[in-house]
Amino acid sequence: MQTPLSAINGIGPQRQALLLKLGVQTVEDLLQLYPHRYEDRSQVLPVEALSRHLGEKVSILATVLSEPAERRIYGGRLLTEVTVGDDSGCLTLTYFNNPYIKAKLRPGKTFNFYGPLDRRLLLHMTAPQAEQMRAGQKPGILPVYPLTGGLSQALLRGWVRQAFELAGRKQVDPLPEGLRQKYALMERGAALQAVHFPKDQQALQQGRRRLIFEELLFFQLGLGLYSRRQKERNAYPVFTIDGAFRHLQPFEPTPSQRKAVKEIQADMRGSYAMNRLLQGDVGSGKTYVAGEAAYSALSSGYQAAIMAPTEILARQHAAYFRPLFEKLGYTTGLLVGSMKPKEKSAVYTALADGGIRLVIGTHALLQKEVRFQNLGLVIADEQHRFGVRQRAALAAKGEKPHILVMSATPIPRTMALMVWGDLDLSVLEGRPAGRKEIRTYLVDSSYRARLSAFMERQMKEGGQIYIVCPLVEENEAVELKSVEALLKELQAQYGDAVDMIHGKMNASLKETAMSRFVAGRVKILISTTVIEVGINVPNATLMILQNAERFGLSQLHQLRGRVGRGEKQSFCVLISDSKNEKTLERLQYFCATTDGFAIAQKDLELRGPGDFFGDLQHGLPQMRIANCATDLELLTVSAQCARRIMQDDPLLEKDANRRMREQVECLFDQNGTAFN
Incomplete structure (x- = not known):
């Protein structure tokens, strides 16, 4: 359905431009602009019962009892007051700077008033919404849509009703009747009506269930079609695996690491090119597994590329891999944005002629000058920092190479399949041998003296310390610790043993500061969240997070993961003077667990899927x-349904599935993903 918005009365070019900001370009889009919440005005209270609901939003059915009175107050603002009531009592309503309300609220007229209730001398409501009631009409459940400047709820509700009459009632249902019956789903038209114009809570929930199931099913069918397209013939089969890389390690791999390596090597030996996600909590040992994958490619005569999200992490990977692979006879190279043109040119040449077998870099690897002799493996580290298209852009440097993406964002397997549904999944569980659980504490500013003594003890015992601040510079508008202010404070006490690193510094200064910290010359590194991803300093034993309330749970977990990477006991201290109960509850929850999956689930609940999945789903x-x-x-049930459908009809070619295929193609084509 591609009916233009001009078919709706009241939508001209200017309003079409406003709707475009909400992602609405057609009548179909308007029907899929679903309410983000509802106002249940059907639960009408008599005025005599209102005193038990102070501070809540309430719905009343009341008649205007007096002529609205207008007067000017401080600042020239217009104040309108009116008395309304029902058979059980009366209350006062107040409106500010609303010149139209007096003409609307005429004495004797009955309205449904909805808004927050308070008490002054009498019961009172400030600027409640007012909907005039016809004889016998009852208040209902009103949808509340996302808005942008220049639009109102009343306009959107009217336009959606027109869209439904134009296109919603007569929609052909894309779900086969047998599938609807099996899963007890409403027809699509009835579901749209129930979601946009619910007659009661039961109808609303049934309508939402149908549309949620459909959206999740189409998403997973699309990923199934996409992954079939991605299954290319294996152009870079891996041969014998001799274990040489493992023998260079000073540790024994965990069972989880061994399993992941086996899965990766099986993929690389198989009939199709590998497309695999390696998911593991912070500190679970993903880098070692990536090294095994790279060695499998190199030892079979191919090149490999590792793309990291930051220059610091790319250099760290290079420092780890270079000596190991040189012992095995393979040349490694580094390619990052801050390198001089002459240095980059030398890398370009060595990649093209095969002189460099393993290259580690940042987005610089995507530059058009980068050409490989025979790229057999692409590894994207910290996948959530890259979009699907960036990953594909690097893969396009070769002829359908193997792809391994790594993520330290621990989310349940079913959700991971939603986010990375085009990839097979390996999960690293537990920590490498010898690593202890990090002890985490929440304190306020009154503990600073005790914390200073604890820092000195850690340094005397040979440990190093991260201190993370939310700001780079002091800001008078907010009382937050900044990197620069704390640097001055601690350098006065510890001199050159303190350094700083933040995103505004140029690459060479960041590299110098990080190198000094890694080498142990700097004992205290003050930083912003630039160190959040992947930095590995086994000697770091204490993480201090200033103004911890400013960070999300998953971000706190990533930062905490910078310590506890060696055999010494490590600590994480959260400093917060927040008095907000929900904030303190969130931080205390973080202190009580180091389980990344539990923390991610809690973060998802608190932040909502938009924020949590925003970056992860880039490109989908x-x-x-x-x-x-x-x-x-519903996610689990729809996933099972999608699997059954794909097993029976892998390309959705049967007549019963044809309309689903059309809907799925339309959904994914809008995001630049095709299935042919």
Whole structure:
């Protein structure tokens, strides 16, 4: 359905431009602009019962009892007051700077008033919404849509109703009747009506269930079609695996690491090119597994590329891999944005003629000058920092190479399949041998003296310390610790043993500071969240997070993961003077667990799927009504349904599935993903 918005009365070019900001370009889009919440005005209270609901939003059915009175108050603002009531009592309503309300609220007229209730001398409501009631009409459940400047709820509700009459009622249902019956789903037209114009809560929930199921099913069918397209003939088969890389390690791999390596090597030996996600919590040992994958490619005569999200991490990977692979007879190279043109040119030449077998870099690897002799493996580290298209752009440097993406964002397997559905999944569980659980504490500023003594003890015992601040510079508008202010404070006490690193510094200064910290010459590194991803300093034993309330749970978990990477006991201290109960509850929850999956689930619940999955799903269709945090049951059921359909009809070619295929193609084509 591609009916233009001009078919809706009241939508001209200017309003079409406003709707475009909400992602609405057609009548179909308007029907899929789902309410993000509802106002249940059907639960009408008599005035005599209102005193038990102070501070809540309430719905009343009341008649205007007096002529609205207008007067000017401080600042020239217009104040309008009016008395309304029902058979059980009366209350006062107040409106500010609303010159139209007096003409609307005429004495004797009956309205449904909805808004927050308070008490002054009498019961009172400030600027409640007012909907005039016809004889016998009852208040209902009103949808509340996302807005942009220049649009109102009343306009959107009217336009959606027109869209439904134009296109919603007569929609052909894309889900086969047998599937609807099996999963007890409403027809699509009825579901749209129930979601946009619910007659009661039961109808609303049934309508939402149908549309959520459909969205999740189409998403997973699309990923199934996409992954079939991605299954290319294996152009870079791996041969014998001799274990030489493992023998260079000073540790024994964990069972989880061994299993992941086996899965990767099986893929690389198989009939199709590998497309695999390696998911593991912070500190679970993903880098070692990546090294094994790279060695498998190199020892079979191919080149490999590792793309990291930051220059610091790329250089760290290079420092780890270079000596290991040189012992095995393979040349490694580094390619990052801050390198001089002459240095980059030398790398370009060595990659093209095969002189460099393993290259580690940042987005610089995507430059058009980068050409490989025979790129057999692409590894994208910290996948959530790259979009699907960036990953594909690097893979395009070769002829369908193997792809391994790594993520330290621990999310449940079912959700991972939603986010990275085009990839097979390996999960690293537990920590490498010898690593202890990090002890985490929440304190306020009154503990600073005790914390200073604890820092000195850690340094005397040979440990190093990270201190993370939310700001680079002091800001008078907010009382937050900054990197620069703390640097001055601690350098006065510890001199050159303190350094700083933040995103505004140029690459060479960041590299110098990080190198000094890694080498142990710097004992205290003050930083912003630039160190969040992947930095590995086994000697670091204490992480201090200033103004911890400013960070999300998953971000706190990533930062905590910078310590505890050696055999010494490590600590994480959160400093917060927040008095907000929910904030303190969130931070205390973080202190009580080091389980990344539990923390990610909690973060998902608190932040909502939009924020949590925003970066992860870059390049894939966005959810319009489904919520991966709250719709887990439907996510699981729809995943099972999608698998059954794909097993029976892998390309959705049967007549019963044809309309689903059309809908899926439309959904993914909007995001630049084709299935042919």
